[in-house]
Amino acid sequence: KQEVTQIPAALSVPEGENLVLNCSFTDSAIYNLQWFRQDPGKGLTSLLLIQSSQREQTSGRLNASLDKSSGRSTLYIAASQPGDSATYLCAASNQAGTALIFGKGTTLSVSS
Amino acid sequence: EAGVAQSPRYKIIEKRQSVAFWCNPISGHATLYWYQQILGQGPKLLIQFQNNGVVDDSQLPKDRFSAERLKGVDSTLKIQPAKLEDSAVYLCASSNLPGPSYNEQFFGPGTRLTVL
Numbered sequence: 001k002q003e004v005t006q007i008p009a010a011l012s013v014p015e016g017e018n019l020v021l022n023c024s025f026t027d028s029a030i031y032n033l034q035w036f037r038q039d040p041g042k043g044l045t046s047l048l049l050i051q052s053s054q055r056e057q058t059s060g061r062l063n064a065s066l067d068k069s070s071g072r073s074t075l076y077i078a079a080s081q082p083g084d085s086a087t088y089l090c091a092a093s094n095q096a097g098t099a100l101i102f103g104k105g106t107t108l109s110v111s112s
Numbered sequence: 113e114a115g116v117a118q119s120p121r122y123k124i125i126e127k128r129q130s131v132a133f134w135c136n137p138i139s140g141h142a143t144l145y146w147y148q149q150i151l152g153q154g155p156k157l158l159i160q161f162q163n164n165g166v167v168d169d170s171q172l173p174k175d176r177f178s179a180e181r182l183k184g185v186d187s188t189l190k191i192q193p194a195k196l197e198d199s200a201v202y203l204c205a206s207s208n209l210p211g212p213s214y215n216e217q218f219f220g221p222g223t224r225l226t227v228l
Contacts, residue, residue: 004154032215043118043203044155044219089154096215097207099145099168102154 002027002094006103013080014111021075021106023090028068031096035064035075036089038105044089048075080110114138116220118204124226130192133223137185137206143167144181145217146189147203155203161187191225199227 003026013019023033032051036044048057048064050073056065063076073090087107091100117136125131137144143162147155158177160168163184172179176195181187191198201222207215 034217036219041224043116043221044205046216046218049216091154093215097143097162097167099147099157099160100155100217102156104152104154 002030002092002101004090004092004101004103006088006090006106008106009104010107010109012109012111015080015082017080017110018076018078019080019108021077021088021090021108023073023075023103025071025073025092025101027092027094028071030068030092030094031098033064033066033073033090033092034100035062035073036091038087038089040086047088077108080108082110082112084108085110116204116206116218118202118220118223120223121221122224122226124228125194126228127196128193130190131194131225132191133189133202133204133225135187135189135204135220137187137204138218141206141208141218142184143207144187145205145207146179146187147205149201149203149222151200158189158202194225194227196227199225201225 005024034049035047050066061078066073087105089105091102145160146158149155159172159179161181179189203222204220205217207217
């Protein structure tokens, strides 16, 4: 049974700092891994999707990597801004078309 | 392209009452998911539809929860009767079949349910 863990649960950084959010999963036979952002009281916004055959994906200041052998994914945020403050969730799917299994998220606070 | 639509956005009911949530997925998306997100937790799947058929409802509390997806488009999730522990955000998501979009899931804004 797939389990997804995110550490740390909360993170506070000053504006401009580069940071890494961690996600680990127990079953390396994943189909894809998706990173989301959730603002308070809002739904989930998809940030990056990494297929099992890929090692990383980039979008603007965000870079997500995937290492299936170690069961880990990281989300790198460059030059953090106060607007990046939100909860970041990672989720894995084990087969095409199946539901996502989520971690509990990392709540990020970027101070100006 | 319009996103996933959900209504209502907020609902407050008393325990033992019934409630229904509505979801309209992205046009053309064959797969629809309902997730429950309890405060401080990640979303958890309740039910998954492929077109108008149920793919996975193993985690749906069938004694009180029901869902349908008529004509393979809109979907309704119902709770009857509600319990205090049903207080959560109910998220609807949709995705296309594996293909160029790589089965990426897109989420609606959610419905926040409070059971008193």
